[in-house]
Amino acid sequence: MYPFSNLAIVGAGIAGLACATKLQEAGLKVRLFEKSGGVSGRMSTRRGNGWQCDHGAQYFTARHPDFRAEVARWQRAGVAGLWNPRLQVFGDVSLHAPDQALERFVGTPSMTEPARLLADALPLACHATIQQLQRQPDGWQLLSAEDGALAERFDAVVLAIPAPQAAPLLQPLSAELAELARSATMGGCWTIMARFATPPELPFDAAFVNEGPLRWIARDTSKPDRREPETWVLHASVDWSEANLEQDTDTVAASLLKAFGRLGAPAPQAWTVHRWRYANVIEPVLDRSCAWHADAGLGLCGDWLNGGKVEGAWLSGRQLALRILESSR
Numbered sequence: 017m018y019p020f021s022n023l024a025i026v027g028a029g030i031a032g033l034a035c036a037t038k039l040q041e042a043g044l045k046v047r048l049f050e051k052s053g054g055v056s057g058r059m060s061t062r063r064g065n066g067w068q069c070d071h072g073a074q075y076f077t078a079r080h081p082d083f084r085a086e087v088a089r090w091q092r093a094g095v096a097g098l099w100n101p102r103l104q105v106f107g108d109v110s111l112h113a114p115d116q117a118l119e120r121f122v123g124t125p126s127m128t129e130p131a132r133l134l135a136d137a138l139p140l141a142c143h144a145t146i147q148q149l150q151r152q153p154d155g156w157q158l159l160s161a162e163d164g165a166l167a168e169r170f171d172a173v174v175l176a177i178p179a180p181q182a183a184p185l186l187q188p189l190s191a192e193l194a195e196l197a198r199s200a201t202m203g204g205c206w207t208i209m210a211r212f213a214t215p216p217e218l219p220f221d222a223a224f225v226n227e228g229p230l231r232w233i234a235r236d237t238s239k240p241d242r243r244e245p246e247t248w249v250l251h252a253s254v255d256w257s258e259a260n261l262e263q264d265t266d267t268v269a270a271s272l273l274k275a276f277g278r279l280g281a282p283a284p285q286a287w288t289v290h291r292w293r294y295a296n297v298i299e300p301v302l303d304r305s306c307a308w309h310a311d312a313g314l315g316l317c318g319d320w321l322n323g324g325k326v327e328g329a330w331l332s333g334r335q336l337a338l339r340i341l342e343s344s345r
Contacts (some may be wrong), residue, residue: 053176077325087121097241105224150165151189173315174340196316204254206252211286
């Protein structure tokens, strides 16, 4: 019997979902806790009145054979597909020259769908903001902002959340894991979702921008299985976002839409602004894919431990699950 037979996983992004899926497949009991109203983390899609837009992760790669097999499973389930945008680079090409032959995958009909597929098979509590972990004689107890101390006890706890959110939870419990979380640097990102009555006449579907406040722009409607209206996403650079993190949304929108206009875009009919506080992994922890302290029953996984991308997040969660299972034998 596994000594870690009942696990709490905090965070229902792709890393937490991958970890929970593997553990549950092995026969362990898992329960996910997510502070927001749904799963997927930064593999996110915003929905409005008649429109939608992927405003977090824009696409993902599948280089590792294990993740490639998982993406193939998603494709068979109809929740992922290839995206072949017309790509362009603005500014210094040496700063980011895209690989035109790279396969880029997206969730279909929105970026959240792969995460939803995984979550459908897992016990999940949303609107559960875990603020404290306490080690009790009969196991780990979680305290949430919404419900206080939870009655259920757990043999182990996995934190699958951004490093700056993990560090304060870990500080009273493990100085080593807290320091590991503090060693990763994450930055914010201002995002605009711009809607147009008619498609702008632009010679690209997506572009890397190596000058000014923007770093990425994409025609969301060009992705497979998307619907009208015409929608574009604009991501600001990490440096610009961090420098303007507390700026009001109207000022942010004015700056980013002006930069979009300089690239040939007309003014949008409507727009929505979103601030990602921890959007980008600036300095990931590269010497490990996850962290597991079997003696304490504490684990960490996430993209910040494995390169900062969707593929890295999934591999991190899966690798942590394998380490937990290995330590249980």
